[in-house]
Amino acid sequence: MRSFNLRQVKLRSGEEYRDEVELELEPFELGGERYLPVPDKVPAGLVIQKASTGTVFELGFTARLHGPCFRCLRDTVLELSIAATEYQANDPQGDEELESPYIADDSLDLSAWARDALALELPDKILHSPDCAGLCAVCGKDLNDEPHTHDELAADPRWAALDELRGQL
Numbered sequence: 001m002r003s004f005n006l007r008q009v010k011l012r013s014g015e016e017y018r019d020e021v022e023l024e025l026e027p028f029e030l031g032g033e034r035y036l037p038v039p040d041k042v043p044a045g046l047v048i049q050k051a052s053t054g055t056v057f058e059l060g061f062t063a064r065l066h067g068p069c070f071r072c073l074r075d076t077v078l079e080l081s082i083a084a085t086e087y088q089a090n091d092p093q094g095d096e097e098l099e100s101p102y103i104a105d106d107s108l109d110l111s112a113w114a115r116d117a118l119a120l121e122l123p124d125k126i127l128h129s130p131d132c133a134g135l136c137a138v139c140g141k142d143l144n145d146e147p148h149t150h151d152e153l154a155a156d157p158r159w160a161a162l163d164e165l166r167g168q169l
């Protein structure tokens with residue numbers, strides 16, 4: 001379900017409507033990498049509460065994103081629990097704060113709402129483990145599998161020159 005027809009819900013003030021809807025999630029781009037929701041269709045709880053001045057919408061779901069670890073590129077799964085709330089005043093009078101951007105013509109845009117709610121929950125960097133060691137900057141090997149350092153002293157030309165001097169003594 002990409003959008004929910006609000007005409008099917010007739011609520012009076014103080015009344016509440018609860019439904020389970022199936023969301024269609026879209027792939028994400030983050031840090032130049034692509035993350036796929038698996039599965040891309042997830043069940044979500046939708047709650048609509050009518051108050052005297054407006055309507056409160058709540059959407060709750062769990063999403064699993066698959067994609068590369070930001071540091072070591074190995075396949076990573078990120079599970080996020082989303083709880084989002086929107087408010088739509090009966091008479092917003094042009095005030096954007098009182099108007100949900102996902103409601104137009106008695107239709108609630110579930111796809112756009114779910115996408116934005118998910119984006120807000122994403123970490124800055126998706127890591128396969130919080131202490132991922134990443135890839136070696138020198139040789140490119142995975143430091144999680146093969147922890148190592150390179151002997152930088154040997155590679156430093158200043159030390160090589162010093163060794164040469166020592167040899168002359």
Ligand SMILES: [Zn+2]
Pocket residue numbers: 069070071072073074127128129132133134
């Ligand atoms: Zn990693």
Ligand SMILES: [Zn+2]
Pocket residue numbers: 136137138139140141148149150
């Ligand atoms: Zn290395």
